[in-house]
Amino acid sequence: MTRVPMKCRVCREPAVIDLRRHNANFCREHFVAHCEEQVRRAIKHFRMIAPGERVLVAVSGGKDSLALWDLLGRIDIPADGLYVGLGIDEYSDESHRYAGAYAEARGRTLHVVDLATDHGFTIPGAAAATRRAPCGACGLSKRHVFNQFALDHGYDVVATGHNLDDEAAVLLGNVLHWDLDYLARQHPALPAAPGFARKVKPLYRLGEREMAAYCVLERIDYQVEECPMAAGNRHLGYKETLNELEHRSPGSKAAFLFGFLERAHDQLARGDAGPEVELHPCPSCGAPTPGELCAFCRLRERAIPVTAS
Amino acid sequence: MKVLLRNPRRELEIPGPTTVHALLARLELNPESVLVIVGDELVTNDARLADDADIEIRPVISGGADAGVPR
Numbered sequence: 603m604t605r606v607p608m609k610c611r612v613c614r615e616p617a618v619i620d621l622r623r624h625n626a627n628f629c630r631e632h633f634v635a636h637c638e639e640q641v642r643r644a645i646k647h648f649r650m651i652a653p654g655e656r657v658l659v660a661v662s663g664g665k666d667s668l669a670l671w672d673l674l675g676r677i678d679i680p681a682d683g684l685y686v687g688l689g690i691d692e693y694s695d696e697s698h699r700y701a702g703a704y705a706e707a708r709g710r711t712l713h714v715v716d717l718a719t720d721h722g723f724t725i726p727g728a729a730a731a732t733r734r735a736p737c738g739a740c741g742l743s744k745r746h747v748f749n750q751f752a753l754d755h756g757y758d759v760v761a762t763g764h765n766l767d768d769e770a771a772v773l774l775g776n777v778l779h780w781d782l783d784y785l786a787r788q789h790p791a792l793p794a795a796p797g798f799a800r801k802v803k804p805l806y807r808l809g810e811r812e813m814a815a816y817c818v819l820e821r822i823d824y825q826v827e828e829c830p831m832a833a834g835n836r837h838l839g840y841k842e843t844l845n846e847l848e849h850r851s852p853g854s855k856a857a858f859l860f861g862f863l864e865r866a867h868d869q870l871a872r873g874d875a876g877p878e879v880e881l882h883p884c885p886s887c888g889a890p891t892p893g894e895l896c897a898f899c900r901l902r903e904r905a906i907p908v909t910a911s
Numbered sequence: 912m913k914v915l916l917r918n919p920r921r922e923l924e925i926p927g928p929t930t931v932h933a934l935l936a937r938l939e940l941n942p943e944s945v946l947v948i949v950g951d952e953l954v955t956n957d958a959r960l961a962d963d964a965d966i967e968i969r970p971v972i973s974g975g976a977d978a979g980v981p982r
Contacts, residue, residue, distance in 0.1 A: 619953060812947075846941065
């Protein structure tokens with residue numbers, strides 16, 4: 603028999619989750635309310651989404667993007683989803699099924715761009731062509747496709763499911779390498795610019811464990827298995843390291859990230875990080891680029907023959 | 912207790928009863944990195960687990976594609 607002695611901080615009913623960072627336990631109802639409140643705060647604080655704007659959610663079939671899509675709906679922000687097929691065998695097929703099932707059950711619009719069908723290459727093909735870690739090619743391709751789709755289809759803002767753990771891990775990586783340019787541009791809300799849609803991260807105040815719990819409690823089925831191509835990557839190592847710190851000292855991840863945003867980001871963003879790079883349209887796809895072809899089109903040129911072989 | 916673990920997916924038989932806290936310590940898992948689900952219900956760190964419980968320990972860490980690049 604299982605008993606749950608912890609009580610919800612709000613109503614004193616049995617708790618289903620303990621959040622040491624908040625020194626609080628919550629029942630299902632008040633945990634969902636907590637998640638809604640954190641998303642509302644994030645959107646308001648950084649003016650991420652204005653009333654009436656068209657929102658495109660980057661949907662992967664994982665917990666974060668589906669939780670984000672669900673939470674936006676709960677706080678009356680209608681949004682469409684875009685799923686990008688990466689061509690990672692069964693993993694991609696299964697992820698697509700989770701995204702599609704959620705959209706169908708909730709009556710949402712899910713757009714699909716398939717890298718193999720629409721651009722002639724897959725992420726395994728791109729990784730083989732570049733002989734580099736697949737996560738770099740994957741991130742580059744998704745950023746390009748989400749941005750281009752938003753611009754082409756009149757969406758005002760792209761919302762991604764990056765959570766507190768994602769952002770803290772990225773911050774740790776940028777600090778370890780003192781990458782001032784990336785630090786200057788790491789922010790929950792990146793404004794629109796010529797060739798770029800606005801990009802926002804409404805989950806930056808919520809942890810990865812909170813997002814997984816939200817999906818379990820709200821009966822949202824998601825891709826639980828890790829991407830087979832991400833195993834052992836550096837970003838996952840940063841997350842594990844930060845969770846060791848968090849276990850010993852609850853609140854460390856939030857203090858690290860929120861402290862950066864409150865005390866350091868603006869100084870870096872004012873131009874101390876280095877000179878602005880001049881961008882012009884890519885001659886192939888029109889995306890802003892500092893060089894000749896943009897990074898996505900260079901990747902595609904190298905990956906198409908390898909994917910086809 | 913039947914305990915399902917992921918990444919890679921595998922199942923263990925562990926004698927109960929015990930607590931979530933003790934089970935995670937025995938498996939050397941960080942409570943910050945997992946959820947514990949009994950049947951299909953989420954349970955807190957101090958919940959007691961019966962000897963005949965079906966338990967899933969679900970990792971919550973994921974991803975890696977966007978490591979650090981803002982645009």
